[in-house]
Amino acid sequence: MRNSFYTAGFSEVMHEVKQDPREASYIYTTTACNSPHRGLSAAIGPALFGTVKSVRALGVQLADSTGGDPDGPSPMDLALTGIASCGVTTLLGGGSARELIFDGIEMLIEYGAPDGEPGQAVRCRLSVDGVTDEPLMNELVEQMQTYSPNMATMIRPVPISFDCLVGTDESTRRQLTVEAEPITDRRPAACRVRWVSGTQLVSYPNGRRMLRVDQPKQLTGVDWGPNPQEYLLMGLAADVADQLGRVAYRLTGERHLWEVSTSACEDMRGLLLKERDVVFLQGVTCRVVVPETLRAETGVEKILTAALAQSEVRDLVSRSNPGGVSLVLGREG
Amino acid sequence: MELNGRTAIGFEEGRSSSAKWFDDLTRVRFAGPVSAHHRLLPRELSPETLAVHAGTYEDPVTGCVGTPVFQTSTFLLDDASYSAFADGAMRDVPIYTRYGNPSQWAVQEKLAALEGSRSAIVTSSGMSATASTIFALTNAGSHIISAYDVYGGTYNLLREDMPSTGREVSFVDPNDLAAVRAAVRPETQLLFFETLTNPLLKAPPIGALAEIAREANALLVVDNTFLTPVNMRPIAHGADIVVHSATKYLAGHSDLTAGAVVGRRKFLDRIWAQTLRFGGTLEPLSCFLLERGMKTLALRVERQNANATEIARFLATHDRVAAVHHPEVGGPHYADLARDDYRGFGGVVSFEVRGGDDAALAFMGRLKIPYVATSLGGVESLVSMPSNTSHSSLTSGQRASIGIRPGLVRFSVGIENVRDLIDDLNDALNGE
Numbered sequence: 066m067r068n069s070f071y072t073a074g075f076s077e078v079m080h081e082v083k084q085d086p087r088e089a090s091y092i093y094t095t096t097a098c099n100s101p102h103r104g105l106s107a108a109i110g111p112a113l114f115g116t117v118k119s120v121r122a123l124g125v126q127l128a129d130s131t132g133g134d135p136d137g138p139s140p141m142d143l144a145l146t147g148i149a150s151c152g153v154t155t156l157l158g159g160g161s162a163r164e165l166i167f168d169g170i171e172m173l174i175e176y177g178a179p180d181g182e183p184g185q186a187v188r189c190r191l192s193v194d195g196v197t198d199e200p201l202m203n204e205l206v207e208q209m210q211t212y213s214p215n216m217a218t219m220i221r222p223v224p225i226s227f228d229c230l231v232g233t234d235e236s237t238r239r240q241l242t243v244e245a246e247p248i249t250d251r252r253p254a255a256c257r258v259r260w261v262s263g264t265q266l267v268s269y270p271n272g273r274r275m276l277r278v279d280q281p282k283q284l285t286g287v288d289w290g291p292n293p294q295e296y297l298l299m300g301l302a303a304d305v306a307d308q309l310g311r312v313a314y315r316l317t318g319e320r321h322l323w324e325v326s327t328s329a330c331e332d333m334r335g336l337l338l339k340e341r342d343v344v345f346l347q348g349v350t351c352r353v354v355v356p357e358t359l360r361a362e363t364g365v366e367k368i369l370t371a372a373l374a375q376s377e378v379r380d381l382v383s384r385s386n387p388g389g390v391s392l393v394l395g396r397e398g
Numbered sequence: 399m400e401l402n403g404r405t406a407i408g409f410e411e412g413r414s415s416s417a418k419w420f421d422d423l424t425r426v427r428f429a430g431p432v433s434a435h436h437r438l439l440p441r442e443l444s445p446e447t448l449a450v451h452a453g454t455y456e457d458p459v460t461g462c463v464g465t466p467v468f469q470t471s472t473f474l475l476d477d478a479s480y481s482a483f484a485d486g487a488m489r490d491v492p493i494y495t496r497y498g499n500p501s502q503w504a505v506q507e508k509l510a511a512l513e514g515s516r517s518a519i520v521t522s523s524g525m526s527a528t529a530s531t532i533f534a535l536t537n538a539g540s541h542i543i544s545a546y547d548v549y550g551g552t553y554n555l556l557r558e559d560m561p562s563t564g565r566e567v568s569f570v571d572p573n574d575l576a577a578v579r580a581a582v583r584p585e586t587q588l589l590f591f592e593t594l595t596n597p598l599l600k601a602p603p604i605g606a607l608a609e610i611a612r613e614a615n616a617l618l619v620v621d622n623t624f625l626t627p628v629n630m631r632p633i634a635h636g637a638d639i640v641v642h643s644a645t646k647y648l649a650g651h652s653d654l655t656a657g658a659v660v661g662r663r664k665f666l667d668r669i670w671a672q673t674l675r676f677g678g679t680l681e682p683l684s685c686f687l688l689e690r691g692m693k694t695l696a697l698r699v700e701r702q703n704a705n706a707t708e709i710a711r712f713l714a715t716h717d718r719v720a721a722v723h724h725p726e727v728g729g730p731h732y733a734d735l736a737r738d739d740y741r742g743f744g745g746v747v748s749f750e751v752r753g754g755d756d757a758a759l760a761f762m763g764r765l766k767i768p769y770v771a772t773s774l775g776g777v778e779s780l781v782s783m784p785s786n787t788s789h790s791s792l793t794s795g796q797r798a799s800i801g802i803r804p805g806l807v808r809f810s811v812g813i814e815n816v817r818d819l820i821d822d823l824n825d826a827l828n829g830e
């Protein structure tokens with residue numbers, strides 16, 4: 066298979082989506098857990114691709130902002146991995162459809178780069194080896210930025226619906242509103258995301274443990290790791306859980322177990338059929354489970370408001386970030 | 399050498415070099431693979447006609463009647479082959495027999511037509527079909543629901559190979575819909591049941607199981623070995639995938655080992671890829687035998703339905719028989735049976751000989767016509783006891799808990815004259 070990419074399989078998914086819009090709706094769920102004993106972790110839940118379910122037992126142990134597991138990736142690393150790997154996979158798929166053969170594709174994605182342009186949260190540098198036609202590659206990069214679901218999610222302002230409940234008590238569920246200033250004081254993060262084969266990629270977050278990215282076997286992958294959408298959603302859940310733990314400790318001096326779940330729909334008519342209005346993630350939700358052990362008088366509202374306001378991944382998803390992509394052809398270094 | 403018309407219908411139309419994005423890709427494969435030389439017939443035709451004609455390779459060179467045996471392991475490479483490699487469309491061009499062969503395509507199309515579906519694969523055994531299907535359609539981390547009295551080979555696969563590959567399995571009574579529903583979890587990805595069970599001939603409601611699967615966004619896979627598409631087309635009742643031990647009725651002559659999977663190409667292409675990685679290909683000569691056997695499927699099964707029903711009724715009146723398990727003689731299993739869903743119940747009758755396993759073994763020894771052998775679905779009657787074959791690894795307590803009581807005999811009725819069989823049974827039951 067060209068680039069080990071299953072073009073025939075994608076062609077069929079495209080026609081299926083064209084014939085039956087129900088098959089276009091890909092729903093992802095992820096969870097994050099910030100435990101006083103086991104640190105910060107994130108995992109994926111069952112995903113639904115149209116009418117077909119995919120269940121993979123995949124998760125990741127993370128560095129939290131209080132210094133636990135310093136070798137682990139951070140929540141922002143997960144989000145950046147999700148964005149860059151989605152871009153690279155989109156580029157690879159688009160290129161494979163055009164019958165291009167790549168020798169290598171790598172994207173360096175940087176958040177809050179100290180030498181970045183003022184106001185720019187993210188910048189990306191894409192290196193492509195094996196294809197020398199620059200105008201063609203520029204066209205593909207343009208398509209990547211327009212139709213990659215996660216790049217579009219970063220570039221456009223995407224609404225996130227937040228709610229919370231106490232423990233498992235459904236009657237306590239309520240919506241949360243986030244009124245926060247744009248984050249300008251960013252903690253820098255960067256990942257180098259490299260295409261391996263087919264839908265498999267690896268992400269190297271600055272000196273931390275590498276992450277494996279893949280599509281599930283239902284979508285022509287081999288279950289080698291969570292997929293790009295799952296990484297982005299895990300990043301959001303983990304960042305919110307991390308901030309909740311940090312803010313709650315600062316305000317109460319106590320450590321609690323925080324659980325956060327996120328979900329979103331990827332409408333495949335965006336990527337595959339170029340329907341621009343639905344390219345970015347739809348219906349993004351984020352749910353916080355408030356620990357039952359947290360006493361009401363400790364100012365739950367204050368914790369929630371401050372934690373959400375300070376989540377950089379939330380800020381990245383919900384605001385417009387025209388992330389510039391620069392292109393380098395040929396092997397780097 | 400110029401090669402004409404050997405690729406699957408739809409393959410050439412799917413070769414595009416002008417695509418600029420996914421939406422320009424033209425490959426659509428919802429059926430087959432079948433080449434233009436394979437006989438395509440509407441699924442509405444009766445099983446008798448489909449069994450004879452569907453899928454036959456109509457050889458444009460010799461005009462022979464019937465599919466030739468394409469006894470080769472490999473095929474000449476041409477542009478179509480290279481394009482198939484580049485796009486990942488190797489199921490649509492004969493390249494190498496483990497990937498595909500016109501002999502396989504012929505018998506696959508016959509079976510797909512009989513089951514009223516679009517695509518099928520044939521495999522080297524029923525277990526190969528089941529294993530490839532289960533592995534292809536589940537991920538490590540998933541949950542499967544099946545029956546505690548599912549065929550022993552399937553049970554062993556689920557019990558011995560799923561834990562180490564990250565799948566969990568819940569075993570339930572397939573007739574107990576509340577138990578099936580209660581077993582569903584968010585991770586449930588696949589329900590695996592049989593349309594008619596062995597040896598007690600439970601006939602679980604396939605439509606209701608399909609409904610539970612749909613609500614759980616899980617797939618319903620059914621083993622239709624015991625009924626065959628002549629007696630039921632499970633896909634019409636909502637099943638997603640049908641598997642067969644083609645060793646049994648489909649081949650019908652107890653002379654080959656084969657399996658099959660039927661369903662939409664969306665799933666079948668993945669099961670095909672799994673099968674070729676596991677290496678469970680069906681040899682061209684076996685494809686020929688299977689295709690030839692299937693031509694008489696409807697005739698044989700109709701006769702077996704009738705013979706088994708008559709034998710079950712006879713056994714139900716015999717005082718040396720403690721119980722008979724067959725839908726036509728009733729019993730608590732069948733209280734809610736939707737009889738209109740079945741054209742018949744196949745050739746198996748199970749019954750308990752009074753006096754326990756020793757008496758049953760002696761009874762089998764006195765039979766003159768049937769062979770004492772395991773397996774079923776052939777033209778010849780076969781008889782065996784679950785307690786010393788398929789279920790011998792269970793304790794007597796475990797056997798009792800799944801309804802296998804002492805003296806249980808499984809009779810697979812063939813196409814012989816039913817009076818001869820009944821006389822033989824009568825003599826053997828009455829003998830000392």
Ligand SMILES: Cc1ncc(COP(=O)(O)O)c(C=O)c1O
Nearest residue numbers: 523524525549621623643645656
């Ligand atoms: C219901 C059922 N399914 C599957 C199988 C396995 O088929 P095979 O022996 O062809 O591998 C059998 C074999 O007895 C069977 O009875």
